[in-house]
Amino acid sequence: MERVYNFSAGPAVLPVSVLEQVQAELLSYNGSGMSVMELSHRSSWFQQIIDDAESLLRELMNIPDNYQVLFLQGGASLQFSMIPMNLANRQKVAYVNTGSWSEKAIEEAEKIVGLQVKVVASSKENKFTSVPQIPATSDEFDYLHITTNNTIEGTCYFSAPTNSQVPVIADMSSNILSSEYNVADFGLIYAGAQKNIGPAGLTVVIVREDLIAESKENLPSMLDYQLQAKNGSMYNTPPTFAIYVAKLVFEWIKELGGVAAIEKLNRQKAELLYTYLDKSTLFSSPVEPNSRSLTNIPFVTGNEALDKKFVQEAEKANFVNLKGHRSVGGMRASLYNAFPIEGVQALIEFMQKFAENEGEI
Secondary structure, eight states, rough: OOOOEEEESOOOOOOOOHHHHHHHHHHTTTTTSSSSGGGGGTHHHHHHHHHHHHHHHHHHOOTTEEEEEEEESSSSHHHHHHHHHOSSSSSSSEEEEOOOOHHHHHHHHTTSSTTTTEEEEEEEEEEEEEEOOOOOBBBTHHHHHHSEEETTTTTESSSOOOOOSSSSEEEOOTTTSSSOOOOGSSEEEESSSSTSSSSTTOOOEEEGGGGGGOOTTTGGGGOOOHHHHHHHTSSOOOOHHHHHHHHHHHHHHHHHHHHHHHHHHHHHHHHHHHHHHHHHOOBBSSSSSSGGSSSEEEBBBOOOOHHHHHHHHHHHHHHHHHHHTTTSEEEEEEEEESSHHHHHHHHHHHHHHHHHTTTTO
């Protein structure tokens, strides 16, 4: 079957070369006579896979030696609870509200008995069409939580705040490995894998060792960072297949020249689409230019019926998953690392034809 241009926000497009390697190795991995999905997580074969995956990620993100790399389960959503459970020693935390996923993180933190949660900056008043300036965060807090890229709203922070006196925690689920960040600027980075890393089911956590040096008492074992680190992410059976595919994706990124090269490509893809949107009299971007994401690009016509028609006609032309999130409507093109620039060019051509048919001048 002919492959389509998949603009899904996640689970998202994977590199074709990675999929082909998975296909080639599916029945017998590395001469084992077993699929990766059949390998014991205690086997030497899988130990090599997870060791290589960690080593490659450390290299790609230049992760300092005093940070643990954990391969966990439960998605980024479980991290909304794990982070305050493990790190909120003084029971006071700060959050920046930049959209739907930030709000979910705040809601989960507020469920923890005795924890004071303060929203120190928010762009809710302007319907999350930009990211707010983050004020200086004092050491009365245990940490400051931000979402670097807002998948639904299409906004982004491209660096950590520099005026925080406490560790910065970052949800990088939708732009990890797509833009360069200095890991040392963060206390903890977490990301669901299903956008730029691999299949759904794996969550990557990068955490500074001193923050988890002494775990709180009576934490559930599966939710204890220190216990997970001591067991090399294998306290229980890890998502073995997802970690294997992630390793292949990390190899693919390295072969392309690393994160710097990936970011350059992503900027080219995003610039193509934003340039067209800014010139079009039918389509437009609702996001303020200085806050625009490279990976998730929402756009609208301003007419709900016309938006629906566009999505339907696009799907017939093999441009799939362009419908915007139900909370905001419109359309959204997710241009993750594996999405080809040819797909962006083809989308723009389709948008131009659609606009002409709708009477755009």
